[in-house]
Amino acid sequence: MTHIPDDVLSAWLEDELGEDQRARVEDHLEVCRGCRGELAALRGVIRRAREAPPEWAGKTASWSALETRLEGRRRPETTEGSNALARRSHQSRSSARWGWSAGGLAAAAIIAFMVFFPRSDPGTTAGFEVLLAADSQVAEEVETLLVRKQWEAPEVRHAIADGNRQIDEGMRALRKALEERPEDPILADLARRSTSHRVDLLREVTR
């Protein structure tokens, strides 16, 4: 007797088999206790996958770190610059005109950086969090372009190259800040999450 392979049993569970094959599987299951056992085991796998996840042991510690990041993002919300940034961010999400968005957001990132960072007191994360918010948007836009291969379009390549130049200026300013305050743990943590990834991406597509 030829037993039913697991992948066929799985397809039968999903009702994906043709009429003939489904009839053969069902006829076999009626007479084969072993295959019924295999089917039950397969159902067990699916049931366990759908159970609630185990508790994540690092949840509380991660919340503490997250709270710090959110605190930095909340503070600059009343400033004119961050409101402009939020509007820009909203525009980027609602607009289908992706051509300008990578360069535009790159510009938003650098403007936010230049506006907020010089005003930030030592140890104040608000300026950098604004930069990182913009950075996140830029990275998202650029990666979307990469995934969709849309960066081949000349106008997109031009916009990205323009953004690249501006971001380079921002990175130089960031490095300078780090030289002045190398021991600042908040600064170091923010820098770790800063623009290096986006710069890598932009360089990759404009090479």
Next chain:
Amino acid sequence: MATNRVAPADVIGAQDRDPEAFRRVYFATADRIHRLARWLLGTADVDDVVQDIYVRAWDRLPELQEPAAFPGWLRQLALSVILRRRERERRRSGHEAPLAAAAREPQGGIAPGGLRLDLERAVARLPEKARQVFVLYDVEGHRHKEIADLLGISHHTSRSQLHRARALLKKFLTEEGS
């Protein structure tokens, strides 16, 4: 039960920028989101990715029209972040990397859960594409068409990878149990 229901009032509070409401939303959903990231991504920096997901959720919550839709909205947002991260890693490494050691040894990051740990280990042993499809279909409840769009594969591949994943999981779990 590790994951609690998200109260719509907390979603609305978080939309109104109430940190305490957002904290409750986080604690009600983080187990599930962390598992999604862990199973799809599996790298050592999964915790960072989860933080990025919640930072983005905080930023975008005001755009959510219907608070009751929050769980699905958060999962979509999480998937977007996770799959982009995966694509970035793939592009950088030039191939689809296997799960990191942190994911293969889940005891370090997850509270003890008996048989669940076996499933964690078994999922981590799955080939990349089979694991992604299994997580998206059997765990997250996506349809094959959605999975095909998300992963850039055909419907047929999504189906065949799902059946392959289930068969392998059953085999791995049987091995562990014997």
